[in-house]
Amino acid sequence: GAVVSQHPSWVICKSGTSVKIECRSLDFQATTMFWYRQFPKQSLMLMATSNEGSKATYEQGVEKDKFLINHASLTLSTLTVTSAHPEDSSFYICSGGTGGQPQHFGDGTRLSIL
């Protein structure tokens, strides 16, 4: 149980492009999901908490206008990297779970901005 699916798994695009990453909970309803970013050889860094039907909560230092999060349904949260630049290249991972249970993670999205 508690399967999280993330799409796409890999994307390459030109600088200035906006990129949308989807995170779906396949067998549970997720009122809350989380978005992380991970640079090579580093740990996961929490970016924001995605709340169904309300605004996301961003961690300190994360630009909310740069990383748009939408959580319009109980099974889908999206992260849009707006006007992406090479420094936004990273591995983006989402997670979700039912209350009180261990969270489960998607397989991540490798974003490369040229």
Add this chain to the structure above:
Amino acid sequence: LAKTTQPISMDSYEGQEVNITCSHNNIATNDYITWYQQFPSQGPRFIIQGYKTKVTNEVASLFIPADRKSSTLSLPRVSLSDTAVYYCLVVGSGGYNKLIFGAGTRLAVHP
């Protein structure tokens, strides 16, 4: 959120038992200890979670002393495929808790 401290790296050989210890001195009464495994270019995978004493599942055991200020993840008879980064996290018991990852332990299993 309680901070965790783990060794940065460990080396082992196939067939050996590996024990990774994590310190969490500021763990709160309602917090659980959770371990995740991460392979390159994949999301973390849940391994085991416990509150106190010992928890065992099909892949690992988790030992937690009475004071709960540390915990030890035990991997029996590791194989090459256990080479990964292992993260220890302290998680609150209620609601939907955000996870703050430390540096993790990079385990390398050698033939």
